[in-house]
Amino acid sequence: MADTRKRNIPARSTERRFLKLAGEATRNDCPNPERIGCPNSDAIQTIVSRRFSSPDFENLVDHIATCAPCYEDYARRRRLRSLRRASAAAVLCATVLILGLVWRRSMPNVPQRDAPVAKETPREILAATLDYSRWSPERSDRPQSHPPASPRIARGRLDLTIKLPIGTEDGDYTVAFLSNGGPVAPQAVGHASWDGTAEVLKIKTDLTTLQPGAYTVAVQSGDSFRRLYPVILE
Numbered sequence: 001m002a003d004t005r006k007r008n009i010p011a012r013s014t015e016r017r018f019l020k021l022a023g024e025a026t027r028n029d030c031p032n033p034e035r036i037g038c039p040n041s042d043a044i045q046t047i048v049s050r051r052f053s054s055p056d057f058e059n060l061v062d063h064i065a066t067c068a069p070c071y072e073d074y075a076r077r078r079r080l081r082s083l084r085r086a087s088a089a090a091v092l093c094a095t096v097l098i099l100g101l102v103w104r105r106s107m108p109n110v111p112q113r114d115a116p117v118a119k120e121t122p123r124e125i126l127a128a129t130l131d132y133s134r135w136s137p138e139r140s141d142r143p144q145s146h147p148p149a150s151p152r153i154a155r156g157r158l159d160l161t162i163k164l165p166i167g168t169e170d171g172d173y174t175v176a177f178l179s180n181g182g183p184v185a186p187q188a189v190g191h192a193s194w195d196g197t198a199e200v201l202k203i204k205t206d207l208t209t210l211q212p213g214a215y216t217v218a219v220q221s222g223d224s225f226r227r228l229y230p231v232i233l234e
Helices: 012-020 024-029 041-048 057-065 068-106
Strands: 125-131 157-164 171-179 188-194 199-206 213-220 227-233
Touching: 041 057, 041 068, 057 068, 068 188, 157 188, 157 213, 171 199
Parallel strands: 125 157
Antiparallel strands: 157 199, 171 188, 171 213, 188 199, 213 227
């Protein structure tokens, strides 16, 4: 899957390797109560904030991936970072809402006539999940050596949850469904955030008109490389 390097910071794809091994497996198999070889808290914080540019980055990532105390420290710091971002976004939304209400109250009341509305039976919105959290963090222009099985979802109007490879950074992402390299459905935009176990991206999309078969899900943030994942529509 795709990733980029900015200002000599190691690629996010490297960071994803250790979170793939995290969770219960790390807690149960790698307790490390003596804290042998553990980095200091500042080093873990620089990884969370993506400011770590040392040549030892990959060795530090490998240690955290196999050390329960270090993984718990990383996960806690990641959750706190996500909460701070969510709080800032909530304050911004509240400010915009208040400004909108003030502007609306300042506008004169103009009576409006009810326009005829064509009644249409709404199509059911289906909840679906695509789990790519265990996929290796390789770029889109490099095929995976041992890719997992392609997930399957039903066609229709979807409230879609996409679990990205763990370690993907929070932010806005554009999602497109491709066939033979070209888009076959309108692009959708969603926000990815860490929910404590995975990096979750939620979008709404309509795949009703697509034929059953194999497609590609393209996920991209800004001008970074696209991450490409397979999917089977049923």
